[in-house]
Amino acid sequence: MSSGFTKVCRLSDLPEEGALGVEVGETPVAVVRSQGEVYAISDICSHAEVNLSEGEVEDGTIECWLHGSCFELASGKPINPPATRPVATYAVQIDGDDVLVSLETENG
Known part of the structure; x- marks a missing residue:
């Protein structure tokens, strides 16, 4: 396991094609699998401050369940309103069946 990375789930x-809400320390993180890739993004929508992990995952995006904003999983950028600000993305490592996340943000 690399330093700075924390095991968050299996x-x-x-x-x-879905998400799991976890906490790394006190930071809410959505761990998301889409199109065979695993991503970690802030679990809090930048528009309405609700959990993104409860939204729909499709084609490399996650949709906020409350108002329908979609975010790119790779960049955290919103791709439609009402959200206008990106959410943070985090580095992910896979070690066997363990998913590890580093809170050193890649974006955001």
């Missing part, structure tokens, strides 16, 4: 816990 790969087998993640749906093929």
Whole structure:
């Protein structure tokens, strides 16, 4: 395990196209699998401050369940309103069946 990375879940816990809300320390993180890739983004929508992990995952995006803003999983950028600000993205490592996340943001 690399320094700075924390085990957050098992790969087998993640749906093929879905999200799991976890906390790294006190930071809410959505661990998301889409199109065979695993991403970690802030679990708090930049528009309405609700959990993104409860939204729909499709084609490399996650949709906020409250108002329908979609965010790119790779960059955290919103791709439609009402959200206008990106959410933070975090580095992910896979070690066997373990999913590890570093809170050193890649974006955001």
